[in-house]
Amino acid sequence: LKNYALGIDIGGTSIKGAVFSIDGRVAFLTAMPTEAEKGGKKVLDNVLFLIRALIDKHGTTKNVVGIGIGTPGSVNEKGIIIGGAQNLPGWEGTEIVKPIRKKSGLPVVVTNDALAMTLAEWRFGAGKGLDNIVCLVLGTGFGGGIVANGRMYKGAHGLAGELGHVSVDYNGYPCACGQKGCVECYASATGIVRMAIQVSAGLARNRRTAFSKLVAAKPRDLTSKTVYDYVKLRDAAALKINEMVCEKLARVVGIVINAFAPDRIILGGGVMNAGTAIIDMTWKYVTRYSLPGSRDHCKLVRARCGQNAGVIGAAQLVFEGPIGNKNV
C-alpha cells in the first residue's frame, strides 16, 4: 500500500523536507540551507541531497506515492522553473522534474510554494471545508494561493495567485519584478525591514524611541520579528511601521475581496507570527478598500498550519494532484 509522500518546500533561506503519511501525519521532518547565492544548480543539488536523506531515513520507496515540491515561481510542461523566483537567483530556467525523478525513481509533482501552503490550510488549517479561499503568504517575499469553487486555482502554468505583485502604489518602491509599489515591497519581511530602517532614520530627535535607536545602531541585524517584538511593547515607531505595513496590505486584501468575494482570506508566512497586531490593523483599513457586500461575508484570519504548511501542502499535493486520484 502506497500511503506515504515526500514533501519539499524550497524557500529563500532553507529547504524543508518531510515524509508525510496519507492520514495527515508528518513522520519525519528535516531542513537544510538553500544556499541560493550559489546558484540554481547548487539549489537543485541540495534538494536532491535532502530527498536522499528523507528516503534513507524512511528506509524504502516502496510505500511512497511520489514527491511533491513547492517552489517560488512554477514549472512549465518541460519541468523547468519559470516565473516569480526573484528570491532565488539562477533558479529560473533550472530543469528540476527530470533529475529528481531519475535520482529518486519516484513520480514528481511541482507547484508554487504559496499554492502548496494554501492546500495545507485548505485541508488541515484555517480554510478547512470552505469552497472559496485566498491565502496570502507574508515571508521573505509575498505569495498567494487561490481555492475557487472547491478546487485549487492554478491558472496558466500554475502561475495564478501572484498577489505579491499587485501594485498598491503606482509611484511606489521599485520592485525587483520591474513593477512599482508591489505589495511585496511593503508587507513582506524584506519590505518591513526596509521601511523600518527608513522610518527610524527619518524620525525627529524628540520622536525617537527605544526601537528606532536600536535600528539606527544595528540596521543590519534588524528582522521583521524585532519590529513586532517592539509592536508588542507599544513602541511608537514600531506601531507606526506596522500601520504602514497594514495599510498597504489592506489594499490587496480589498482587491481580493472585490475580485473573489471569498469565504475567508488567510494570512500566513513567517511575518504572521505577529498575529492579531497585523490582522486587526489590516481589517481596520480593509473597510476603506472593499465593497461592503463581499466584505461582510468574508473573514480575515491567521493561518493555522504553522511554519510547516508549505512542506505539508507539497506532500499532500502528491495524494491529491496529478499523481494522486483527487482532482485538486
Place this chain on the structure above:
Amino acid sequence: LKNYALGIDIGGTSIKGAVFSIDGRVAFLTAMPTEAEKGGKKVLDNVLFLIRALIDKHGTTKNVVGIGIGTPGSVNEKGIIIGGAQNLPGWEGTEIVKPIRKKSGLPVVVTNDALAMTLAEWRFGAGKGLDNIVCLVLGTGFGGGIVANGRMYKGAHGLAGELGHVSVDYNGYPCACGQKGCVECYASATGIVRMAIQVSAGLARNRRTAFSKLVAAKPRDLTSKTVYDYVKLRDAAALKINEMVCEKLARVVGIVINAFAPDRIILGGGVMNAGTAIIDMTWKYVTRYSLPGSRDHCKLVRARCGQNAGVIGAAQLVFEGPIGNKNV
C-alpha cells in the same frame, strides 16, 4: 420538451429581454427603458411587463425552462438585490425572485449582469472552449466576470468579479462606492466622458482641437462614442484621453494577469465598440503592470457576442445553472 429560456438583462438605461432556444438561437428580442430614476419598484414593474410581453409573443410557457436575469449587483438567498447596484438607485433591497416567479409561473435564476455576459462569451464568443477567462465589461459602469477551472466563479452571494472597484489610483477620483480611484471612474462610458470634459477644459489655447472645441461647446451631449469617433480621426485631444483611459485600464488588466494567470482577458460592453483603439493601447501599458510569465500566456481580446451578450448569457444560465442540469 422544454427547450426555451427567457433572458432578461437589466441595465442602467434599458432592460433587454429575449426568448432563447437551447440550440443557441435568439427567437425574439425586445427592450424597454429601465426608468431607473423612478426607483426600484418601477424597475421591477418594467421587468415584469417585459416578461409578460415575451411570454405573449412566444405564445406559451409550456416549453420554457425558466427565466434568467442579469442585474447589477446580485441577489441573496432570499432573492433580494444586494451590492454593487449604484447605477440603479433604489434597486438594492428589492425583492425580485418571488414576484417574478409568482407572476410568470416559471423558475427564476438571477446573476450579476457582467457574469451573464461572461457566460455568453464563454459559450458562444471570445472565450469558447477555454478553462480560465476573465471578462471586463466597460459600459455605463465597469463590471467583471470570471471563469476558473472550467466553471463560472461566483464567490460569496455571486458577488465575485467586481473588478470595476479595484482602485487604480489611491488618491484618485472619489467613486460612488466610497473608495477612491476605482477603475470604473476612468474606463467606463461615464468615466471617459468626465475625463474628456476635464482634459478639454484644461487644454491651452494653442493645443485645442476640433474635439476639445466640440466638448467645450456642448459638454452635456458628449458620449464615449463621440470620443472614439474623434480617436478614429486622430484628434490629438481625443487620443490623449484614450491613452489616459487605457493606462488606467491596463493597471487592472495587469492585476488580473498576476492574480488569475488566465488564458484570455475579454473586453466587452458598449465602450468596446472602439475596438483596437483600446485593445492595442491598453496592451502597450500592460507590459508595465504585469509579470511576464503569465502575461506571455495571456491574450487581451474584444468580446464577440455584441450588445446582446448580457441577455444571451442570462438565458443560457437557465439551461446551465441551478435550474438546468450543468454545473456552471
